[in-house]
Amino acid sequence: MTAFFSIYKGYFRTALAIQFQYRIAMLIWLLGGIIEPLMYLVVWRTVAQQQGGAVGDYAVNDFVVYYIAMMLVNHGTFTWIMWEYDHRIRMGQFSALLLKPIHPIHSDIADNIGYKFLTLTVLGPTAALLAWFFNATWQPDLWTLAAFVPVLFLAFLMRFFWEWTLAMLAFWTTRVDAINQAYFVIVLFFSGRLAPLDLFPQVVQSVAAILPFRWMLAFPVELLLGRLTPGELLIGIGAQLFWLIAGYLSLQLIYRAGIRRYAAFGA
Amino acid sequence: MxxxxxxxxxxxxxxxxxxxxxxxxxxxxxxxxxxxxxxxxxxxxxxxxxxxxxxxxxxxxxxxxxxxxxxxxxxxxxxxxxxxxxxxxxxxxxxxxxxxxMTLVMGQRNQLVWDIPVIDTFELNRAVYRIPEAEYTRTVGVLTELLELAPLLRKPTRNLSLGERMKCEIAAALLHRxxxxxxxxxxxxxxxxxxxxxxxxxxxxxxxxxxxxxxxxxxxxxxxxxxxxxxxxxxxxxxxxxxxxxxADRFAPFKTVEVELQNGAGGRPLDRYGEVLVQSEGRITLRVPKVETATVTGRLLAELDVVDLTVQDPPIEDVIEQVFSQPDGATSHLPGTVADAPFDSQKQ
Amino acid sequence: MRYFRLFATYLRLGVLGELEYRANFWINLLQSLLELGVALGGLAVVFTHTDNLGGWQPDELLALVGVYFLIGGLIRTLIRPSMSKFMEDVRQGTLDFTLTKPADAQVLVSIQRVEIWRMVDVLIAIPVLSTALLRLGAQLGPAETLTFAVTLLSGSLIIYSFLLMLSTCAFWFVRVENIQVIFMSMWQAGRWPVSIYPAWLRAVLTFLVPVAFATTVPASAVSGRITTATLFGSIALAAALLLVSRWFWRLGIRFYSGASA
Known part of the structure; x- marks a missing residue:
């Protein structure tokens, strides 16, 4: 464990340094993470205003808080690893990673976390600014805030494992771009980013509950909004743990198969 | 001209x-x-x-x-x-x-389109350079013959070996003559x-x-x-x-003298003839300052049982290496460099 | 004229290249249908809770979605792949080959890759747009058709110039290919009429990232709500951006070759 700690420390340092070097790219990703929630915030706020102040049990202010929270949670959990892997394998950089005496996922995790802490310095103020601009009011319970920390961490890990798994598809197909985008569309639909899941027909809500995506995004957001009972919180954590383990196992499986294939076909 | x-x-x-x-x-x-x-x-x-x-x-x-x-x-x-x-x-x-x-070929970089057959990249260059059909056909024919491209042209670039790719790269760069x-x-x-x-x-x-x-x-x-x-x-x-x-004349003020001795060196010190580069059995390779070559060979022949003796310029690699291994700034003090010799590039 | 022939060659190569990856057709189709699903699903969810959005009727928004897919298809088929290739070339140094060709480098760079399967977006756009028009019962006379065509064309040119300028930044900065990711995420905002956004965001989407001119403006031409000022503004902006992007491109080339350094 301590060995991992020092390795991660090293990774963080280089990850931060690299992010600074690519400062423009850093801003670009960041902006992308702000636009989408902002767009849906505006759409739903408009609808709520037209409907006399509320849609379902979401008032105008609820939409504002929902999407600002969504922006933060998405920032905390998103990865760009699928594009990264596509690039690594096409450019033959993957072999270098394999030579290191450590699983490549660790540097990716460190890279990701390093990026996020760095960009929080921009995203935090942006969120505050949007809250001020749209007159958001938010009174969280203490226990939801306490629960939010582990929930967000679980969401991050499960999303990371699943998207890393998806990234491994680059071993089998040369153009994963389309798959990635298809994945993003599905996530958009079932994670509560398009609209709060409560506003969807019951069928969609049921499907969303079965799929992992809700538990990556909508669940932490709803927790922050104080819309969950302690019982629902426990169910959610259970679902997260289930998908986390499933993600871990599929990662192991597909990674091994991918390495075998990579070894067979070469760089 | x-x-x-x-x-x-x-x-x-x-x-x-x-x-x-x-x-x-x-x-x-x-x-x-x-x-x-x-x-x-x-x-x-x-x-x-x-x-x-x-x-x-x-x-x-x-x-x-x-x-x-x-x-x-x-x-x-x-x-x-x-x-x-x-x-x-x-x-x-x-x-x-x-x-x-003009054309530029870079051995480390590709202009061939990765996913399509080589001949299609050629077609592309034909369009870009506006090469007339007849001339294009003829040039491709000549290049195909000279570089033995026939079996490669229909393959996508990514399926070619490094050497095959280079041949095709060169051909693609020469289509417009x-x-x-x-x-x-x-x-x-x-x-x-x-x-x-x-x-x-x-x-x-x-x-x-x-x-x-x-x-x-x-x-x-x-x-x-x-x-x-x-x-x-x-x-x-x-x-x-x-x-x-x-x-070699310019940068290597040495020659290498290779001698084969009847009974080996026999314990005699050889470094008084020059710097000993290689010594095995009866064969000895010496590095001798160019100006002393005649004297040294004379002494070798007179003083030792020489079976065979050859005098050579050092291999070009060694000359080059010697030029470039000079520390920065020191190169200009080598005998015969541009710094102190008159510039005579067109001397022949 | 010769650049049309060149483009035809690239198009042919695009078809050939993509034939190698036939599965991509199905993946792209799937992806486009999914995205259409999101667009229509989004509309459906919104319109289960309201009957208009900022004054736009459902069918007018459907027309907007059609335009969004049409221009999006153009971006994905030609502009984005070409620009990606260009930025990759800058990083790998293979742009040198393009620059040593006896043709206009900007044109070469802009048409150099065609991802033919991405055209499914266009194929999807046509029935969506037709449905919307039929349901709107819009009487598309020659004047309206012409206005629509003109706004579509100037919208496309605006987007092209804009993306070219973004990509040209590759001469100065590494890893700018992510700019396209950000653009595409801004581009999504065009699925909704810009009039619903707060003023500052509307300004951003109109002038900073000219999404509005490629989506909202042509769609409003179809639904008959376009003003003359908007129409001519769109044409003027297209012309201006073409010139500016051309200038910026040359600046980039000069920087790349060390002329201005």
Missing amino acids: AESPVIQIDELSKIYTVTEREAGLVAAMRSLVKRKTRDVRAVDGISFSVSEGEIVGFLGPNGAGKTTTLKMLSGLLYPTSGRATVLGFRPWERNRDYLRR PWVLFLDEPTIGLDVTMQRRIRQFIAEYNQRTGATVLLTSHYMADVEALCKRVIVIHHGKLLYDGDLSGL
Whole structure:
């Protein structure tokens, strides 16, 4: 464990340094993470205003808080690893990673976390600014805030494992771009980013509950909004743990198969 | 040819401004605000000219400024100062007529489109260079024959081996029958057989078309086979311009003397004849200052039981290595370098 | 004229290249259908809770979605792949080959890769747009058709110039290919009429990232709500951006070749 700690420390340092070097790219990703929630915030706020102040049990202010929270949670959990892997394998950089005496996922995790802490310095103020601009009011319970920390961490890990798994598809197909985008569309639909899941027909809500995506995004957001009972919180954590383990196992499986294939076909 | 040379360079210089950064987070933070810069003189006032039909080897260690010079000559880089004309054009104006008459091959980079058959990239170049159908067909035919491309043309680039790809790269670069060829490491990474094939082809192309070739390579075999004349640059400065054979005279004030002795050295100290490079059984290789060669061989023959004796110039690789291993600034003090000898590139 | 022939060659190569990856057709189709699903699903969810959005009727928004897919298809088929290739070339140094060709480098760079399967977006756009028009019962006379065509064309040119300028930044900065990711995420905002956004965001989407001119403006031409000022503004902006992007491109090339350094 301590060995991992020092390795991660090293990774963080280089990850931060690299992010600074690519400062423009850093801003670009960041902006992308702000636009989408902002767009849906505006759409739903408009609808709520037209409907006399509320849609379902979401008032105008609820939409504002929902999407600002969504922006933060998405920032905390998103990865760009699928594009990264596509690039690594096409450019033959993957072999270098394999030579290191450590699983490549660790540097990716460190890279990701390093990026996020760095960009929080921009995203935090942006969120505050949007809250001020749209007159958001938010009174969280203490226990939801306490629960939010582990929930967000679980969401991050499960999303990371699943998207890393998806990234491994680059071993089998040369153009994963389309798959990635298809994945993003599905996530958009079932994670509560398009609209709060409560506003969807019951069928969609049921499907969303079965799929992992809700538990990556909508669940932490709803927790922050104080819309969950302690019982629902426990169910959610259970679902997260289930998908986390499933993600871990599929990662192991597909990674091994991918390495075998990579070894067979070469760089 | 008595006419003006195909390539003419005067006092050409290129200075890059590079950003520097120290390791570490603090430095990274600092670089976010202000980046430290430093000037690098990649090419530092070189002059030479190349006549029509010549194949000139352009030598120098990594970072000597070879590629930068080639890039300036092919119109990709503006010089910081100095003049250059190729075929009467100033390259960096990138006149269409100039671009149509020259070509650039970079051994480390591909212009072939990765996913489609080679012949389709050729088609693309035909469209870009507006090569008439008949001429195109003929050129492809000739190149296919010379480079043995027939089995490769229908394959997608990604399925070719490195050597096959290079052959196709070269063919793609020659479809428009350029008059001037800039070849930057065309044989890099290839096996010996393939290097020889490419070499033969370049020589053949030069002979058939009379095209002018400026070639860089790390493989001295390429240079020895193709170039009568070499230009050596180091740290952006021109060190030597002249016959390949003159290079050894200039930079290696030594000869190697190989003697075979009847009864071996027999414990006699041999270093009084010269520096002993190799000693095995009865064979001894000595390095002897050029001026003393006659005296030393005389003494060897007189004092020892010599079965066989040969005097040679050191291998060209060793000469080159010796030139480049000089510490920075020291090169100009070598005997016979441009610094203290009169500049006599066109001595033959 | 010769650049049309060149484009035809690239198109042919695009078809050939993509034939190698036939599965991509199905993946793209799937992806486009999914995205259409999101667009229509989004509309459906919104319109289960309201009957108009900022004054736009459902069918007018459907027309907007059609335009969004049409222009999006153009971006994905030609502009984005070409620009990606260009930025990759800058990083790998293979742009040198393009620059040594005796043709206009900007044109070469802009048409150099065609991802033919991405045209499914266009194929999807046509029935969506037709449905919307039929349901709107819009009487598309020659004047309206012409206005629509003109706004579509100037919208496309605006987007092209804009993306070219973004990509040209590759001469100065590494890893700018991510700019396209950000653009595409901004581009999504065009699925909704810009009039619903707060003023500052509307300004951003109109002038900073000219999404509005490629989506909202042509769609409002179809639904007959376009003003003359908007129409001519769109044409003028297209012309201006073409010139500016051309200038910026040359600046980039000069920087790349060290002329301005």
